[in-house]
Amino acid sequence: MNDRQEIVDSVALRLGKMIPQLREEPDLESKDLRDYAEFDSLGILEVLVWLEDEFAVSIPDEELRVENFKSVGMIVDYVIAHR
Structure with a gap:
């Protein structure tokens, strides 16, 4: 498994606890x-x-905008770029 997939899996697991229906996507x-209402x-x-x-x-602080973290892919990309 590659590094990106491991991050995707970790983020998906965490978000799946908050947004159960996301697991079905x-x-x-x-x-x-x-x-999702839970992503308030x-x-x-x-x-x-x-x-x-x-x-x-x-x-x-200047990067704390929902537009930067609005999807699992964007979250993963952010993590990879800032590690």
Whole structure:
């Protein structure tokens, strides 16, 4: 398994706990997380804190925009770019 797939799996597992119906998505990486009520401001904050802890990335204030983290693929790309 490659590094990207491991990150995708980890992010999907974490988000699947918050958004159970996300587990059913066939195109998980591109699904817009804003379509789910659970991905509200508190949910986004939880994910960002988890990302910082899990992957040792720092997310500067100027990058704290939902547009940067609106899909699993975008979250994974961010982690890879900032590790």
